[in-house]
Amino acid sequence: MYLLSVDVFARVLFSCIDFFWSDFISLxxxxxxxxxxxKQSMKDHVVDPKETMVIECEAKGNPHPIFSWRRNGKYFNVARDSQASMRRRSGTLDIYARTNPEQYEAEYQCIAxxxxxSAYSNKIRLQLYRPPVWPxxxxxxxxISAGLPxxxxxxxxxxxLRPETYWMSSSFPTMRAVRQDRRVSMGVNGDLYFSNVLFNDSVADFCCNARFPFKNVIQQKMPVVVKVLPSEYESKCLPLIRSHTVAEAAPxxxxxxxxxxSTLVLLGEELLLECIAAGVPTPHITWTKDGEALVVTPRMKIKNFNKLIQIQKASFEDTGDYTCTATNRISYIEHTITVRVKAAPFWLEKPDNxxxxxxxxxxxxxxxDGAPRPTVSWFINGEPIETATPMPNRQVSGDMITFRSxxxxxxxxxxxxxxxxxxxxxxxxFVNVLHATPRILWPRNEFVKVVEGSRTFLDCRYFGSPVPELRCCNHWRVGELMTL
Structure with missing residues (x-):
């Protein structure tokens, strides 16, 4: 055991003060x-009506809060609903919809x-999960004739929730994923595109599959048979030569x-830009942005044989005109997609208690901030501040409320x-006006082991109103702090 040196004590002391002042607001x-x-459920809350539908709402306070709910902006009397209940000392709703579950598909807001x-939760939009079924x-x-799209x-x-789609082809008794290339590809909408069909496209049935994320359920659409006939060019011009040649076509x-x-994407959401062209030979796709060669950044992926630009999290710098060009040896065509990036509100500084x-x-x-810039409204216990009782010592100025005396x-x-x-x-x-004598919130006479020469934090949580002045003094004796 060692008595702390002055250098070690200084590191302990100053670290201690920094920590104290960062945490003094804890109540x-x-x-x-x-x-x-x-705790509260997500704003968009999907539930299975065959199971207990749970909408979470937890809160703390002293005295412990009493909870109530609004449904579609009106008071929801949970006690009088035989299929709904609130958990003990909680606002969490349990809904057992044995009959008519559709009546609970609504917008809810919890009040503690x-x-x-009174504190308010977000508005929670409850949506019922319905098993997806293709007719x-x-x-x-x-x-279709060979060579046509x-x-x-x-x-x-x-x-x-948007499903994940994929295509399978079957030729009894086997089934396999459709091989995609420059000629054949699945679009972002799930459709399967053929820039031009060939005779071997008629050897199998094609069926679309969709995996729905909420229950991880896979549904299969009824298969479709594709029959490819000789092209008009082959039938008229080469009736005796089965060369499977098709007439060339411009993109x-x-x-x-x-x-x-044009397309609009929100800041932080996925941006997908897609161009798929028909033609014989199969056209090649290239991209430019604002009239210049597209610079592929680390945030950007070029996928699906140059047909797709994927940006997982859009930013304002992605705004602009994206031009895709489809080219084959016959000709070329262009399409310009104007991208606008907007933003739902996001925090710069949240109000603190x-x-x-x-x-x-x-x-x-x-x-x-956001695009367009958000409008800020203030409420007191859920009611518009404009209709609240005026207080001379409270002043509202845009995104700030000032209190004096x-x-x-x-x-x-x-x-x-x-x-x-x-x-x-x-x-x-919340604004909590109180007078409380200073108190230390950590255990007294705690034994602390430290490594000599290291930076050490002493957890000394405290509280008082007004905020107490904190002083750390060296009253340690040999054995009260040990270096290892």
Whole structure:
């Protein structure tokens, strides 16, 4: 055992002070405080109506919060609904929809309240999972001349989550994945595109498969038979020569059509740009951006034989005009896709809980950005601040509320809502005006082992209102801190 040197003590002391000041706002559970939402379901919440439908809402506070719910903006009386219940000391909803589950497909919002204020969850849109089923139909064979383009539609059943699609070909008794190349490829919409069909395309049936992520269910569409006939060129010009030669054709667009289109993507979401062309020989696809050669960045992938640009997380720098060119030895065509990048609101600075002693001052800040720029609205305990009782010591200025010389009348939970046409953010922050004597929240006389010469943190959590002044003193004796 060793007595700490002055150098070691300094590292312990200053590390200790840095840690203390970063954590002083922590509020002990025993101190009276407004509610804080601690857990809630996602804004878009998909459930299976055959199982218990759970909408989560947990909160803390002192006194412990009382919970209530709104459904489609109106009070939802859970106690009078025989198929719904709230868990004990919780706002989490359990819905046992034995009959008419469709009535619960709605927008829900949880409210946690005590005598010091009310905190609100996000608006949770509950969607019912419906098993995807393709119609059991017999598809007529597709009869087509060699050399012509062909599109086989997939069109999977609708659902709340986009399925993953893939194509299989079968020639009894085997089934295998459709081999994709420059001539044959699956589009982002799930359809199967043939830039030109060949005779060997008629050796198998084609069927689209879709894997639905919610239940990991795979559904198969009824197969379609493709019959490829000799081309008109071969039938008229080469009736005695079975060379499978087809007439050359200039490129034309299969997807997208026309000479231009536009797409809008949200910041951080996946951007997919696709160009698929028909023609004989099979056209080759190249890309430019804003009139210059496309610079492939680490965020970008060129896939599907140059037909697809994939950017997993779009940024504002991806805005521009992307031109795809389809070329074969006959001719070429161009299509320009104008990309616009917008953004749902995102946080720059969320409002933090404000713990003040009487007569102190403080502020709540709610800073966000987006494209277009979000509109900021303030609420007190869920009600618009404009309709609340005016308080001379409270001033609202855009994304900031300033409090001066506070009293317990200022106790409340404030909600900040930042919205634009692509979404919203909701944050709760309480103002808690109280006078509390300083207290140490960590165990006393704790034995700490340290490595000589290393940086050491002493966890000294504390609380008080007003914020106490902290001082660390060297009262250690031999054996109270040990170096190893």
């Amino acid at each position: 002990p559970a025993a101190v009276r405080q407004p509610p804080t939402i601690t 309240s005590n005598e010091y204020g 059991r139909e017999v598809l007529e064979p597709v009869v 062909l599109v086989l539609s997939c069109d999977p059943p609708p659902g709340p 034309t667009w299969l997807s997208p059509t026309g000479s231009s289109s 404000l713990i003040l002693a009487p007569e102190e001052s403080g502020r709540l800040v709610c800073r966000s 506070v009293t317990t009348e200022n106790n409340a939970v404030y909600q900040c809502n930042a919205s634009n046409e692509f979404g919203y953010l909701l944050a709760n922050a």
